Amino acid sequence: MKPIKTTLLWATLALAVGMPAIAAGDALPGRPQKPTTREPRRIVPEAVQPRSGDSSGGELTGQVVYQVLLAEVALQRGKNDFASEAYADLAVRTRDPAILERAIEVASYARRFDRVLELARLWVQIEPESKRAQKVLAGVMIMTNQLDGLAPELIRMLEADKESLPANLLALNRMLARSPDRQAVLQLVSKVCAPFLGLAEAHYAVAVAASSAGDQQRALGEARQALVLRPDWEAGALLEAQILGSKSPAEAIASLQRFVDRYPKAVDVQLNLARALVGEKRYAEAKRQFEHLLVAYPNNPDVVFPVAILALQENDQALAEAQLKHLVTLDLADKSAPYYYLGQIAEEHKASDEALAYYRQVGAGEHFLPAQLRSASILAHQGKLDEARAELRAAAEKSPSQRLQLTIAEAALLRDAKQTEAAFDLLEQALSQQAAQPDLLYESALLAERLGRLEVMETRLRKVIELQPENAQAYNALGYSYADRKLRLPESRQLIEKASQLAPKDPFILDSLGWVLYRQGDLEGALTHLQRAYAERPDPEIAAHLGEVLWTLGRKDEARSILREAQKKDPSHEVLMEAVKRFSP
Template sequence: MKPIKNTLVCAMLALAFGIPAQAAGDMAGASKRARPTIREVPAGLPEATDPRATDRKPGELTGQVVYQVLLAEVALQRGKNEFASQAYADLAVRTRDPAVIARAIEVASYARRFEVVQELARLWIQVEPESKRAQQVLVGVMIMSNQLEGLAPELIRLLDADKASLPANLLGLNRMFARTPDRQAVLQLVSKVCTPYFGLAEAHYAVAVAASSAGENERALGEVRKALELRPDWETAALLEAQILASKSSAAAIASLQGFVERYPKAREVQLHLARALVGEKRYAEAKRQFELLLQAYPNNPDVVYPVALLALQENDQALAEAQLKHLVTLEIPDKSAPYFYLGQLADENKRPQEALDYYRQVGAGEHYLPAQLRSAGILAKQGKLDEARAELRAAAERSPKQRVQFTIAEAALLRDAKQTEAALDLLEQALLAEPGQPDLLYESALLAEKLGRLEVMESRLRKLIEIQPEGAQAYNALGYSYADRKLRLPEAQQLIEKALQLAPNDPFILDSMGWVLYRQGDLDSALAHLQRAYALRRDPEIAAHLGEVLWMLGRKNEAQAILREAQKKDPAHEVLGEAVKKFSP
């Protein structure tokens, strides 16, 4: 049985009654197999209806009570939880003492006799009808055992007992059923419970949440709008309305948020969500305006400063992005790795390598750690500090063992770029000895083997990778392209690339491979169609070289030269592109 952890009800039981969190969580999955109930008392002891059961006052100790308490506690210490639970349950029925009942509930929870907990809770309510603790136990057990029928009166009684906290408790109502699988049953229950309180916006909001979770968006929308009629400036309800609308139309959700912001210009949360929604729809100018307004009002709020910086990066406004990122790292935020990473990128792009290194080295564990380390190593390698770059990558791998393969591949790339291809392959070969089936190592070592002319090694590695990952497109593509580029086994090359294209139909590099193998076989028109589509998806220099060559062979020389010149301006050092430019110059 898997316990439910971190739920409102578990916390309620644990705090209010001393029931262990583990035991409280286990109530949700309690077995329904037959167990003795509290009415199945041991032989020789009086039933609850026996006159002797009411001869004593609550809290009064008798020899029989003391004996049975000691008996139960000793049994509990010896691990005989079932016996201890039965003894305490019997004692609770006999004495009807609230303290004894509470202890009996605790012991029953240890014994995982949750049906007994429920009966004891009902007994407690009989004895103390106004006891909030007893009501909470009963409600908690019923929720965790998914007994939603008949629960509404108990929940209403609990809500009525704390009128001062009624709005907040209504808002927390749905959290109690977060793990209940029958969302329609939850909606029916929440509707029943909230109906007496429909004068409160929170009651309609609770029903809206339950309806949305049950997939009844029209009802959810109606209820949340009733909540907004009662509390027109309630941001939480406005956000829920937008969330419900977004399931069908992003434009409708944005319009809803815009209308609310126009009515309540200081609604920060709604304005922030509006700005993010506009970014999601790529309406950057409108988003920027919203963020500017937010920044004026909340210049030191990280939730405002960070999105402004990211949007500035998106629009290539480097000055604004850098200013906001530098401000962000002065604020109290739990993790500054992301802003340091982006600051490093900006410094790197603007030819400030030492500053970039300083920023990258402040990036901690997380999603930006690997790219920051790779960029740092790249900067050092460009400065001619190859040994230092490799040392940094190895140190980073020690700090992050799970990413060791990626760091090893990055080190091999540095060696390859430094024209030390043999050393790069040796490095990957050493890594493959430890992990012979590692897909990334197989793929990268195959590409290096091809550069060195070791075609048998390349082919064996890629075929092994296809065997390990038959649904991975890249190995099929690499092997097929290698054949096509060398004008070898062209029909097989096309079959391999077609398989890759089936697996990744919109990959520009695979489209390029298909165009190239078709060109090698003389189908220039089909080759052109594939290469044009590939180049439209990605302005890669090698794709440009292939496209230029096909256009030239089709007699469209001016177009070919224009594409090649444009590509060379962006990548003047690219070898394949450079060869194409020389080959097809006038």
């Protein structure tokens, strides 16, 4: 049996315990990786030979071959524990390194890590100079979280691979990410790095461990010491900023800015500085930073895309469109995002066909669903309802996981086309397959209300509340339906107040609360809530409610002003049109 060869120390160690290979240079520890479930490679009986100097001869070889065959057959039949036990017994009796390695592999596959550790220790005892044995033992100790006494082993392994020492130091924390005891990891990393503190990477590794253990003061000190040793090291600068950012984003930004001032060609730090400025909503500064980068790196997608998005945020559509069009000409693995935003820009310019062409180039991912919904909406507004529905159904075939949202969107198209019965029937069909799906219940309840099927509406909204007790919209919809019909007003108010507790800043819930107070005769209370709602969201229905309350209070000029202003924005809204007719001369 040949030992696994690799150029990286930690890749070998990782393979020894069924872990994925670790890439050098990783920063803070990532999520623990799941152990591999692949079946271990099978050993061939011919490869099992007596060790040099073994006097047992053919008899032992015959026993070995028989037991290996027995274990391999058991492994093939899924009897992993039996196979592991057979190999472990054989390894202890023969003390053969090849059999020990196979026994460790099978024990790992059988999830018998106690046995893996015992066999690895035996291997090191038999071959104390074997680097492979040392790596396997260290890997198993890490996997089983037995960190005490591991430092000498890791130091020896690091010293044995001087060429890869910096990269292996950077990978230490990723190796130890499985351990839940972050303080123990910090102690171990500190001991392991102690002989190598002349290297910036050693201080970096200690800084990462300290940050993960919650010792931010030490982490910051170690990160800064790494920068003393390597002043122009971008990874060190980013780590320092990350540690500072956990308490003060402003300090992190200042740290990055100082580094950029000293090393203006530090692209990664400049990018992170610009992103940090965006995170703090310092858009003008971020835009300037990206524009500097754009001059130096006009064909770097990591520069071009953020410039385009910032331009969109600042409503500079000409710059955004130019950069997005440039972006789709670059070597970019996934161009869905730029195509989606180009579609939005085209829509705003009333270039519907151009927008459709862009949306149809959006592939799988986070922009797929909104692109399909926008495409369908454009087609529906063009009077092509059947084509819009066909596109949504085709999208559902491409992305079954989004079928629910696409079905609800199709129902919305039918509702907006005044085909309420057809919309309700579509959701009914979906509910026949998913009777307890909250979104289908909610949307079909709203359609049932439009159709005057109040009992269906009430039953389904109460079912949603039962399934999702924290669903503010379900409480609000049921409470508002009562208030609007002047039914069960105390219960209506109770439902809406519950919704308000769950979502206190929702303007539509504020509108409902104002409306139920109006129905109960509390005009001043109603006015307060409706004014807040309208300030948050100048929606036509909220405007209609606010206008009616102002009119009832005798403030008729204000009522007319509110209604006229809302009508300019949405002249075809039914509730608003009715209010305008009633309260305008």
